Amino acid sequence: MDLRTLHRLAPCTWEMPPRDGMNVPAVVYASEALVREMDEKVREQAENVARLPGIVSASYAMPDAHWGYGFPIGGVAAFDAEAGGVVSAGGVGFDISCGVRCLHTGLKRADILAVQQPLADTLFKHIPAGVGSTGAIHLNSEQMHDMLTGGARWAVAHGWGTAADLERTEEHGQMPHAKPGCVSALAKARQREEMGTLGSGNHYLEVQEVTEIFDTAAAGAFGLAAGDVMVMIHCGSRGLGHQIGSEFLLRMAAEAPVHGLHLPDRELACAPIHSQLGQEYLGAMRAAINCALANRQILTHLVRMVFSTRFPAARLPLLYDVSHNTCKVEHHRVEGRLVELHVHRKGATRAFGPGHPELPPALRPAGQPVLVGGSMGTGSYVLAGNASSEALAFSSACHGAGRAMSRHQAQKTWQGRSVLDDLARRGILVRSPSLRGLAEEAPGAYKDVAAVVDATQAAGLARKVARLEPLICIKG
């Protein structure tokens, strides 16, 4: 990104003042090095989002921002329905409520190393992963409806988890105001066999070791100590979410002129929040959030089953579950006034600060855990939300490393087998149904996640709590 187009407000805060129809400024939170690496399209997209009606304060890009469709990935934007604000399918993305959850195992590195190979094989056998994989749970119409309204709460009611899991999940495991009736028959059909599946691409399940603690107090609140083994799951709403995203993106693109929306780019497809289409999308999107929460809850159950065969005493309590592709109604203070906003986070994590009433009591003093997945060869981070994040970006932070190289280029650069062997030599066992998929997901294809979280902390969006490194990776 050309630095000459930006005003540097702080070491990790850059502003593009309103111009050419922008209603608000665009703000990028990143170090100078990360900004330089960002595609010029991030600037263009962040500015285009700033031109949408009803946007409040600014259009934000997180430190891991990269070129998306309409909104940048790593984009945050809040809209006021009463000021003509819009909801955008592209501003949420195709993998609605894709997110990360992190489980404690109560185990240490040595426990895993003793069974690393067979544990990797058993996890790979029991966690459906990769293109076309199906789960053991098949839903009829009534069960589909219940799942789409109940989310993780529905899964727990079926025995796939505990009440304690719900307390550690955003929305307490159940997104309210979901409307399964706004979800097409095709979207439901695609999901019928996909409950409890990981998916493919950048989705994964990892067994990780906490290798470094940065914030002792927050780590204590989160129950994290150096040497602890955790399980991190990254996946979303599977075929149902993809279908909803595809259908509404097209409807919004086609109907924009009907709503008097003159979009600078068709990919900014959106609908007024108060329109029928906007309300239908919100109802369907919330159902997809419940689908993602239920899916990660079922995967949690499968992980617990596998661990119980090797470690009968292990309970694997949930640290937290975050979603990073959503539009949620939240109340935020804007210019001293509490306002109801529709906050879009596309590749960005909610990051409520300490004391926020949405957080469970045990986590409230530290702030919300922000789970940031890296590539399979580098590491992941647990951050904690800051009180300052609300004024900076409606309590949002980064979500991952972000790609540095296209899949196309990665495929030409690496061989899946050598990626597998290199990681094995470093003590990271990877299991995947696709060698080509591994090449496309090679660690070198991603940005340095450490630089992303450092910038996130420097910008004041969240603070570093712990770093985790993989021991086993099940790659979809």
Next chain:
Amino acid sequence: MQSHWEHFDHGADIGVRGFGATEAAAFEQAALALTAVVTDPDTVRAMDRVDFDCEAPDAELLLVHWLNAVISQMALHHMLFARFQVQIHGHRLKGQALGETLSPTRHGPAVEVKGATVTALRVARLAGGWVAQTVVDV
């Protein structure tokens, strides 16, 4: 123009681009590029047929509708497609895809396609033929 397809770069995702003597041929090639995101199309046998019928307000949104319909059928029936035949009249498309059930061992599928976007979307007449392209989310 000889029918052919290619991929183009788009950050985290991937662009599919089809060329052909006609608009329909370009749409067929764009769908073949879609298969190639998942696996080598030459490994897919043209055994089973799926029919398609799509309509959109304009040619570009028709391409997105078409690719999304192919993506949905791939997911729903766990299939990969090796060959496409398309007829376009105005902004209505009728077509067929021939393929087979996905085999993880034989096809080694790299990634599933989530949906077709309207990013870098273009359906246009070129000298001697047509191009149809967009970015798909993976």
